[in-house]
Amino acid sequence: MVSGSNLERVLRNGQFAVCGEMGPPQGADKSVILRKCSYFKGVVDAVNLTDNQTAIVRMSSAMSSVFAIEGGVEPIMQMTCRDRNRLAQQSDILGACAAGVKNILCLSGDYINFGNHPDAKAVFDLDSVQLIKTCSGLNDGKFLCGDEMKTPPKIFIGGAANPFAEPFEMRIIRLGKKIRAGAHFIQTQPVFDLPRFERWIKAVRDEGYDRDVFILAGVMPVKSVKALEYMASDVPGMSIAPEYIERMKSASDPKEEGVAICVETIKRLRKTPGVSGVHIMPVMWESITARIVEEAGLLPRPKYSPLEESVTAR
DSSP: OOSOOHHHHHHHTTOOEEEEEEOOOSSSOTHHHHHHHHHHTTTOSEEEEOSSGGGOOOSOHHHHHHHHHHTTOOEEEEEESSSOOHHHHHHHHHHHHHTTOOEEEEEOOOOGGGSSOTTSOOOOSSOHHHHHHHHHHHHTTBOTTSOBOSSOOOOEEEEEEOTTSSSHHHHHHHHHHHHHHTOSEEEEEEOBOHHHHHHHHHHHHHTTGGGTSEEEEEEOOOSOHHHHHHHHHHSTTOOBOHHHHHHHHHOSSHHHHHHHHHHHHHHHHHTSTTOOEEEEOOTTOGGGHHHHHHHTTOOSOOOOOTTOOOSOOO
16 A cells, blocks of 8 residues: 555455546636536546646646545546656645645646647656656655655556557557556556557556556547547547447437447446556546446445555555
């Protein structure tokens, strides 16, 4: 046990984990976070708080995570390499952990030119593998420079993986680097190409990485065929099976079809060896989460008290 977070306990006890995701507001009103918490409370094990997603300025992931705790939801605080140097990253992590954050997802971050400040200067002082290593060092009581601290945090460390990007072999190599750097769990890009994902997870199993890290497969409910077509044509590293586009085109109610595809995908992923859970990304549709989790047969969710000990370890 590293952090004692609810997410960590669910995973280490061998239960199929469910994570959600919410985008912080483009403003200073924390009630937005508190309202969104109502969509996830009791439905998922933890919720990602994104860090200036798509390089658009939003409330900080650190403070949004603190407000999520206030709203009764366990946060997974995203931390990107795009906006901060190593001093700021370590400082923000320590502050968030002091406020009760126990899960941190280390990411590179979307490129600046995707967002609303294309003239901003990207930092990328560290890459995502180095940030994972930094968090691991903090857990051990050492700053990146080697100095020791008196009160180290306890972080359940996450990283990201894209099973669909090329070259395929590099995806496995990079996953191995993140595991060796200290990642405890991995969240993937959304799965809209099950054969490709199954090829990737088989390669993960062949390397034995599924025994070293918890794999949470991404799923995303979509409202329209335009959303799938956009991801297929304009989002690098995405793979969309043509059958899903055809299903959405021919559906009398595209939203219902989007939910059905998401639920079907979760049920298949649940049976896939090496997959320890799912990460639901309901972009601007957080209210649909409870229905998806229920229809996928994943309720009720397990709940662990802060003092309860796990019975298994990885």
